[in-house]
Structure formats: structure tokens, C-alpha cells
Amino acid sequence: MIGEVLQILVNGLLAGAQLAVPAIGFTTIYAVLRFPNFALAGHATIGAYAGVLANVAWGWPVGAALLAAFVVAGLVGVASDTLVLKRLRPSGSLTTAIGAAALGIVLENIIRFIFGNDPLGFDVPVLRDWRVSLGTAGGLRIGPQQVQAAAASIIVMAVLFAFLSFTSSGRMMRAVADNPTLAALKGIDADSVARRANFVAMGLAGFGGMLIGLDTSVDPLVGARVVLPVFAAAVLGGLGSIPGAVAGAFLIGIGEEMSTLVLDPSYRTAVGFVAILLVLTLRPRGLLGERAL
Amino acid sequence: MTIRIPRRTALLAGLAAPFITRTGFAQSETIRIGSLTPQTGAGGPYGPAMVKTISAVIDDVNAAGGVLGRKIELISEDDETNPDAGVRAARKLIDVDRVVAILGTWASAVTTAVAPLCWENKVMLFTVSGADSITRLPHQGYIIRTQPDTNLQSARCADFMLKQGSKKVGFLSAQSPFAVSTYEQQSALLKAGGAEPVGNVIYDGAKTSFRSEIDQILKQQPDALFLNGYQPDLVVLLRELYRAGYEGRRLTPAYAANDKLLAALPPEAVEGLNAYAPSPDISSPAYKTVQGIVRANPDPYSCQTFDHANLAILALAKSGIASGVGIHDAVRSVGNEAGTAIHGAAEGVKLLASGSDVNYAGASGPCKFTPIGDITGCKFRFDVVEKGKSRLLQLS
Numbered sequence: 001m002i003g004e005v006l007q008i009l010v011n012g013l014l015a016g017a018q019l020a021v022p023a024i025g026f027t028t029i030y031a032v033l034r035f036p037n038f039a040l041a042g043h044a045t046i047g048a049y050a051g052v053l054a055n056v057a058w059g060w061p062v063g064a065a066l067l068a069a070f071v072v073a074g075l076v077g078v079a080s081d082t083l084v085l086k087r088l089r090p091s092g093s094l095t096t097a098i099g100a101a102a103l104g105i106v107l108e109n110i111i112r113f114i115f116g117n118d119p120l121g122f123d124v125p126v127l128r129d130w131r132v133s134l135g136t137a138g139g140l141r142i143g144p145q146q147v148q149a150a151a152a153s154i155i156v157m158a159v160l161f162a163f164l165s166f167t168s169s170g171r172m173m174r175a176v177a178d179n180p181t182l183a184a185l186k187g188i189d190a191d192s193v194a195r196r197a198n199f200v201a202m203g204l205a206g207f208g209g210m211l212i213g214l215d216t217s218v219d220p221l222v223g224a225r226v227v228l229p230v231f232a233a234a235v236l237g238g239l240g241s242i243p244g245a246v247a248g249a250f251l252i253g254i255g256e257e258m259s260t261l262v263l264d265p266s267y268r269t270a271v272g273f274v275a276i277l278l279v280l281t282l283r284p285r286g287l288l289g290e291r292a293l
Numbered sequence: 294m295t296i297r298i299p300r301r302t303a304l305l306a307g308l309a310a311p312f313i314t315r316t317g318f319a320q321s322e323t324i325r326i327g328s329l330t331p332q333t334g335a336g337g338p339y340g341p342a343m344v345k346t347i348s349a350v351i352d353d354v355n356a357a358g359g360v361l362g363r364k365i366e367l368i369s370e371d372d373e374t375n376p377d378a379g380v381r382a383a384r385k386l387i388d389v390d391r392v393v394a395i396l397g398t399w400a401s402a403v404t405t406a407v408a409p410l411c412w413e414n415k416v417m418l419f420t421v422s423g424a425d426s427i428t429r430l431p432h433q434g435y436i437i438r439t440q441p442d443t444n445l446q447s448a449r450c451a452d453f454m455l456k457q458g459s460k461k462v463g464f465l466s467a468q469s470p471f472a473v474s475t476y477e478q479q480s481a482l483l484k485a486g487g488a489e490p491v492g493n494v495i496y497d498g499a500k501t502s503f504r505s506e507i508d509q510i511l512k513q514q515p516d517a518l519f520l521n522g523y524q525p526d527l528v529v530l531l532r533e534l535y536r537a538g539y540e541g542r543r544l545t546p547a548y549a550a551n552d553k554l555l556a557a558l559p560p561e562a563v564e565g566l567n568a569y570a571p572s573p574d575i576s577s578p579a580y581k582t583v584q585g586i587v588r589a590n591p592d593p594y595s596c597q598t599f600d601h602a603n604l605a606i607l608a609l610a611k612s613g614i615a616s617g618v619g620i621h622d623a624v625r626s627v628g629n630e631a632g633t634a635i636h637g638a639a640e641g642v643k644l645l646a647s648g649s650d651v652n653y654a655g656a657s658g659p660c661k662f663t664p665i666g667d668i669t670g671c672k673f674r675f676d677v678v679e680k681g682k683s684r685l686l687q688l689s
Contacts, residue, residue, distance in 0.1 A: 004508070011504045018501070109333070117337030118553035119528045126562050129536045143504075143536050212501050217528040217557045221334075225499050260505045266468045266495045 003138030008257045010142055016253025017150035018211055022226060023233040023245040024160065025204035031177035031240035032197040035093040039080060039100040040205045040230065041223030042107025047073035047206020048213035048222045049111055052120045062124060066152065066210055073206020074199040080107070081198045104223070112220040119217035149211045156207060157246065160200070164242075169196050177240065229256070232272035236279050238286025247287060251275070323366035324359075324615050326351065326605060327386035329407065330397040330598070334374025335498070335523040338553060342587050342595040343397045343421075344369050349586040350602035350638055357639040360610050368392060374399065376406035383407040387414045393609070393617045396601040398422060399594065401470040411435050417608075417620040419601035421594050424470035428665045434621050436666045437604065439597040439657050441571045441673075443475050449673045450544060450569055451482035454517050457542060457567075459483075463515030464493040465506065465530060467522040475521055491515050498526040507533050520545040524554050535562040543567065547676065551592070552683065560681035571657075572674040572688055579603075579636040579656035593657060600655035606638040607653055610645040627653050628661050 022044055029037040050072035054065040080103055088099040129141040164170035175183040176193045184190060209222050216222075233252045237244025256271045263270075279286055328347050330340040344367075351365045359365060368390045370382035379398065386392045387410055394417040398404040401424035408427065411418040412435040420427065421440045428438055454462055462483055466472035472495050480490035491513035496506045507530070510518070520530055520543055527549040534543070547570035555563055573580050573596035583591045583599045591599075605620050607627035612619035627641065632650030635641040641651045653660055658671035674688040 007508060008505055011502070011508075015502055112333060112337070117333065119525060119557040121528075121557035121559070126532055126535050126559050128538055131538075141508075141537060145536075216501050216532065217525075219525055220337075221499075221525065222501075225501055256500075257505050260509065264495060265503075265506045265509070266497045268500060269497050 003134050003140065005261070006134070007138075007140050008261065009254060010140060012254030012257035013250065014143070014146040014150055014253075015257060016250035017153045018146075018208065018215065019226065019229055019233055019253055020208075020246045020249035021153050021156055021211065022205045022208035022230045023237075023249045024157065024242050025201035025208070026230050027234045027237070027240055027242055027245040028173075028197055028201040028204070030234065031242075032173055033089065033096075033194055035085075035089070035096040035100065036231065036234075036239070037085070037100045037201070038097060038227060038231075039085070039104040039107065040202070041227040042104035042111075043073045043077050043080075043202040043205040044209030044212070044223035044226060045108055045111055045220060046076050046209070047203075048209035048218045049115060049120075050206065051210035051213060052122060052218050056120070056123050059123075062122070062214070065122075066207055069206040069210035070203040073209070074203030076107070077198040077202020077205070078195050080202075081194065086194070104227075108220050108224065115220070117220060119219045121217050122214050124214065143215075146215060149215060152211060153208075156204065160204070160242070163200070169193075173197050173200075228269065229253075229272045232275045236275050236287060238288045241286065241288045244286050244288035251287075323364045324361070324609065325366045325368055325390050325392045326602070327383075327390060327392035327395045328367060328369045328397045328598070329372050329379060329382055329386065329395050329403075330369070331374040331399045331403075332371035334372075334400075335525055336372075336374040336399040338524065338551065339399060339548070339592060339594045340371065340397075342592065343399075343598040346583055346586050346591070346595045346599035347396055347602040350599060350606070353637065353639045354606050354642060357642065360606050360638075360642050361613065361615050363615065365606065372398060372400070372403045372407075374403065376400075376402045379403035379407050380410065383410050387411070387416055392416060393615065394419060394601075394605045394620055396605065397594075397598045401427060405430070405470060408432060408436060411617075414617070415621070416617040417605065417624070419598075419605065421597045425474055426470055428667050432666070434664075434666065435617070437601075437624055437662060438666050439600055439655075439660065439668055440593075441671055442667050443471050444478060445671075446569075446571070446673075447475055447478035448482060450519065451479045451486065453567070453569065453675055454519070454542070454544060455483065455486040455488060457517070459488055459517035459542060461489050461491050461513065461515045462517045462519060463491045463510040463513055464519045464521060465503075465510055466493055466495050466519075467498040467526055468495055469521075472521060475519075479519065496522075496526070498523055500526075501529070503530055503533055504537075507537055507539075511537060511539060515541060517542040517544065520549070522549050524549045524551065528554055528557055531558060531562050531566065544569065546570065547674075548592075548594075550678075555678060555681055555683065563678045563681065566678040567686070568676045568678070568683070570674055570676075572672040573597075573657050574655070574659075574672060575688075577636065577654060577656060579654065582637060583656045591656070596656035600653075600657050600660055603638040603641070603653060603655060604660060607641045607645065607651065610638075610642045611651075625662055627651055628659070 047069035051065040051069035054060040054068040088096040132140040233248035237248030330343045332340040372379035396419045398420045401422040404420045404422040412432045425442045476493040544567045547568040550568040608620040608623040612623035629650045632652040661669045675686045676683045
């Protein structure tokens with residue numbers, strides 16, 4: 001039993017690390033632009049496809065392909081925000097959120113139109129899991145590729161924290177997130193900050209989408225499958241809080257896996273919904289509170 | 294005495310005339326047939342070819358002069374492999390387009406949701422879904438299914454696994470209307486054959502990882518697994534089973550393990566995978582026609598939708614009634630053993646118009662139906678994957 005719980009904990013941590021990157025993207029946009037950008041799903045899918053193209057068609061190594069996923073999804077994020085969402089923002093965050101959900105569907109179907117519905121795989125071998133013996137408590141299995149993905153997530157998070165703390169772009173984003181009026185008075189150009197926030201956030205979504213694609217396969221629904229747990233993670237941690245999104249992602253990841261101990265696995269999706277429900281009822285600001293960007 | 298008709302009444306009568314006499318010029322209208330196939334979602338890989346074969350049959354019949362003196366018009370909708378979207382699309386087909394039949398529903402969940410709309414509106418529903426519950430709905434004869442039900446499939450799969458020598462069989466099933474029934478039927482047959490069914494883990498196919506689910510079933514140490522999923526989740530299952538070091542047998546429906554899936558996975562992860570499928574009748578002339586339409590070896594669904602379109606049109610011609618009721622009344626009598634053997638609706642419509650009987654044999658099989666709308670039999674094929682390529686093991 002202890003072995004089983006530990007195994008589930010490991011599975012949950014690895015799943016959480018995968019969720020954390022797109023969840024940071026989601027919460028960053030919320031912090032700076034104050035609306036939940038559900039088009040994240042479409043951007044995660046675009047990142048995954050950009051990664052597949054780079055890796056399979058052009059033979060780039062996985063690291064370079066991850067960079068391509070980030071850059072392509074980021075650029076698409078800037079373009080789609082400038083062309084579509086920016087025009088909706090004056091009508092309020094609900095309108096923009098609905099517009100973003102629609103935009104996500106459009107992006108997903110553009111991908112489907114170009115690449116079709118069939119799954120695509122990366123040009124990387126599948127490795128057998130590492131086995132760790134726990135003596136009488138059984139054994140653990142840990143996927144080397146999932147550990148690599150988790151490591152990549154952690155590196156990206158570290159780079160992001162450095163970006164927000166030590167660069168002027170990062171400080172401007174935090175200033176706008178903290179108090180948009182004051183930031184404007186200080187002469188910070190809101191449009192330019194919005195573009196940078198979108199590039200970084202959607203880049204993270206694309207990066208996360210490719211990590212998931214590496215672990216599974218790439219099809220037009222890659223993003224749609226993660227958008228609920230990503231949203232749940234961001235709400236759980238407090239919308240707008242990056243440390244909150246990371247904590248939320250791990251909690252959702254572990255929670256979903258843990259639920260299989262007591263519930264039929266087909267109810268795993270319910271964990272995300274229950275988490276959103278509980279947080280909104282008991283602590284609407286989320287675990288770490290908002291605006292801690 | 295003169296009858297005075299007020300101007301207003303006259304005006305109303307004038308406006309109403311076209312509606313009252315509507316049947317008068319309805320003869321020149323087209324007969325509309327709807328297709329409701331998965332263009333997107335888990336069934337997305339199949340929908341486009343399914344519509345292509347339906348459209349080819351209709352073009353063929355129209356080129357030969359149509360049926361009952363009218364042209365046929367195809368209205369195609371996407372069910373998104375999603376019951377919600379399926380119902381919306383079916384409503385549009387029935388209420389707005391006034392189709393006489395809906396062809397090609399694929400996922401069992403979609404068919405189950407759409408079926409009541411069809412029988413209540415007397416629209417014929419032709420489906421390729423496998424769940425048993427579908428033909429047991431109170432459909433009054435308005436459902437025809439060309440896919441073998443799970444009973445027929447389970448019997449063949451259990452038999453296959455027993456012949457391979459499997460002793461402990463585990464099941465990993467995507468949430469679907471047949472996840473439970475398939476397990477129950479196969480369990481009974483496996484037990485009768487001396488093997489032990491060791492559990493059925495039902496998972497949510499919309500997840501990106503199934504590690505805990507796999508741990509759960511592998512704890513039972515099965516020597517064979519029946520993977521009852523769809524393509525997007527089967528990709529993940531196969532990859533994770535390989536990572537977990539599982540070395541036993543794997544049997545899965547071929548609609549999930551198609552060539553595209555094999556291409557998306559490294560060969561070592563799919564080596565030895567067995568896939569089964571109800572097989573089209575590859576020796577039939579109708580199958581050759583479908584080959585010509587899709588310009589490749591057709592999947593079972595495009596063969597079945599080819600038959601749907603032919604059966605619907607032949608039934609219209611046979612009954613002489615341009616409605617769902619007409620198809621309902623005559624669909625079983627266009628496969629009359631005593632009639633002239635035919636393999637396409639265009640030739641059949643001519644024969645029926647001249648008063649002869651026809652015996653339609655399709656691309657998917659003989660197309661003979663039980664009273665509740667199930668096919669009476671068909672062929673099955675079992676394949677094995679070797680070095681990333683699928684090879685036919687047996688066809689019977």
C-alpha cells in the first residue's frame with residue numbers, strides 16, 4: 001500500500017510539473033490583462049505541432065524543438081491577441097474570455113485543416129522506466145523521459161522568475177499587474193507590455209504543449225485536453241499568482257492521481273472541477289491569493 | 294345570391310395557396326439524405342472517407358436519373374464525435390433540411406443520443422456504432438446497423454485470445470457505452486474457455502497520462518490485455534505499457550490501432566500488437582467500387598456508409614415512398630435472396646422500377662438484418678504488428 005501511494009505521488013508530481021508550465025502562462029495573462037485566456041489550448045497545440053515539425057521534418061534535437069515550440073506559439077499569441085482579443089478587451093473580461101475560447105477553437109481547427117486528425121510522434125526512442133526497489137513495500141517505476149520533461153519545466157520556471165525579477169521587461173509586466181493606472185502614469189506602455197506578456201505566456205503554453213506531446217503524441221486536441229486542469233491549477237493557486245499556479249499545478253496533478261485510490265479512474269476529470277468549486281466557495285482568492293506576480 | 298369574398302380573405306387565400314398545394318410541386322424537389330459523421334474528435338480520422346463514399350453513391354444514382362423521378366441531395370454534418378454536437382446537427386438535419394435518413398453515426402454515444410430524434414420524426418438512422426444497447430432501444434425499426442454488435446465481436450475476440458493461450462486477461466477500457474458490456478461478455482467466454490479475467494479498468498480518454506491506471510491493471514499480472522480504447526488514448530496506453538515493461542499480449546480494435554497510430558509510435562512499442570476488425574467483404578464487387586472511390590484500401594466504416602447510401606436509396610425505390618417511412622418499410626426487402634444480385638443502387642433503382650426484385654450485397658458484407666436492425670453476420674480479420682507494419686494473421 002505504501003509503495004502504491006508513493007508511486008501515485010511520483011506520477012502526480014511528474015504530471016504536475018507538466019501542467020505547471022502552461023498554468024504559469026495562463027496566470028501571467030490573467031495578471032497583466034485581467035481575463036482568463038482560454039485560447040491557451042489552441043496555442044499549446046500550435047507549440048506541439050511546431051515542435052514536431054522542427055524535430056521530425058527538419059531533424060532538430062529536442063532542446064531546439066522546444067525552443068521552436070516556445071517561439072512559434074509566442075508569436076502566434078502576440079498576433080492573435082493583437083488581431084482579436086485586444087479589440088474585445090474594452091467590452092469586459094467576460095466578453096474577452098468567451099472570445100478567447102472561440103479563438104482557441106479556431107486555432108485548433110486551423111491546425112486540423114493543415115495537419116489532419118491523426119496523431120504524430122516525435123523522433124525520440126521510447127525508454128523503459130527506471131525501477132526503484134522499496135524492499136517489502138514493492139517498487140517504484142519512474143519514466144526517464146518524464147523526469148527530463150519535469151527538469152525542462154523547472155528550468156523554464158527558473159528562467160521565467162529571473163526574467164520577471166531582473167529584466168526591465170519583467171519589471172514592467174509586474175508593475176502593470178500590480179497597478180495598471182500607476183504603471184501608466186509612470187510612462188509604461190500598456191500595449192507593449194501586453195505584447196510581451198502574450199509572447200511569454202503563449203510561448204510557455206506552446207512549450208508545455210510540446211512537453212505533453214513528447215510524453216504522449218501530438219494531435220489537434222493536445223491543448224483541449226489540458227485546458228481544464230490548467231485552469232483549475234491557476235484558480236486553485238489564485239488567478240494572477242505565478243507561485244500559486246505552480247503550487248496549484250502540483251496539487252491538481254497529485255490530486256488527480258490520488259483520486260484513483262478511492263474512485264474509478266474515469267472520474268479523474270472531476271478532481272479539477274471539484275477543486276475549482278471548493279476554492280471558489282471557500283477561498284475565492286485562491287491558495288496564495290492573487291497578484292503575487 | 295352571390296357569395297362575397299372579402300378582399301382580406303382573398304389575399305390570405307392567395308398567400309396560402311402555394312403551401313396547400315405544396316405536395317403538388319414537391320415532386321420536383323430533391324430528396325434529401327443527411328450524413329452525420331465524425332469530421333473532428335476521436336472519430337475524425339474516419340469521417341471524411343465515410344462522406345466521400347456516400348456522396349459517390351448519390352452522384353452515381355443522380356447521374357442515372359435519380360430515384361422516384363427526383364434527384365437526391367446530400368446534406369453533410371459533423372458530429373464532432375460528441376453527443377452534444379451530434380444532437381444539434383441531427384436537429385438541423387431533421388427540422389431544417391427535412392432529410393429522410395441520417396447515415397454514418399460513428400461513436401456509440403452519438404448514435405444513442407441521436408436515435409430518439411430519428412424514430413420520433415420517422416427518419417431512418419443508419420449507423421456504424423458497435424454498442425449493443427443501440428439496437429435494443431425502442432426504435433420501431435428506424436435503426437439499421439452495419440457494424441457487428443459487441444456479442445458478435447466479443448465472441449471472436451475471446452476465442453482469439455484463448456487460442457493464443459492466454460490465461461489471465463486484463464481489460465483497459467475507455468469510457469464508452471460498450472466498456473462494461475464488452476468486459477462482461479468476454480469474461481464469461483474466457484471463463485468458459487479456462488482463462489481468468491482479472492479486471493476492467495475504465496479510464497477517461499481525455500487525459501494525457503494513464504500511468505496509475507496501468508499500474509492498477511498490471512498489479513494483477515495479466516498475460517494478455519484487451520485495450521478497448523480509441524486512437525488518441527491508445528497511442529498513450531501503448532507507449533506507457535512499453536515504458537512499464539509489460540511484455541504480454543495486447544489485443545485492440547483496429548479502428549484504434551490504424552496505420553497512423555503505428556506511424557506515431559516507435560516500432561518497439563507496438564511490436565506484436567494484435568488488432569481485430571469486422572472485415573469488409575474484400576472479394577465483393579461493391580468493395581472494389583469503394584476502393585475506386587477512396588483510392589486506397591478502404592476502412593470498414595467507409596464500406597459501411599457506402600452500403601448505407603445504397604440501402605437507403607434502394608429502399609426508397611422499392612417502397613415508392615420518398616420518406617423515412619418508405620425506407621423503414623422496404624430496407625429489409627432490398628436484400629431479397631430471390632432477386633437479381635446487385636452491388637450498387639444505380640443499377641438496382643432501374644431493376645426495381647421495372648418491377649423486378651433485387652438482392653443487394655454490399656462492401657461491408659451481405660447486409661441482411663435481424664428484426665431489431667443488426668446484421669446477421671460478417672467476416673473478421675486479425676492482424677499482428679511486426680517491425681512497425683501490420684500483417685494479416687487470419688480472415689474468417
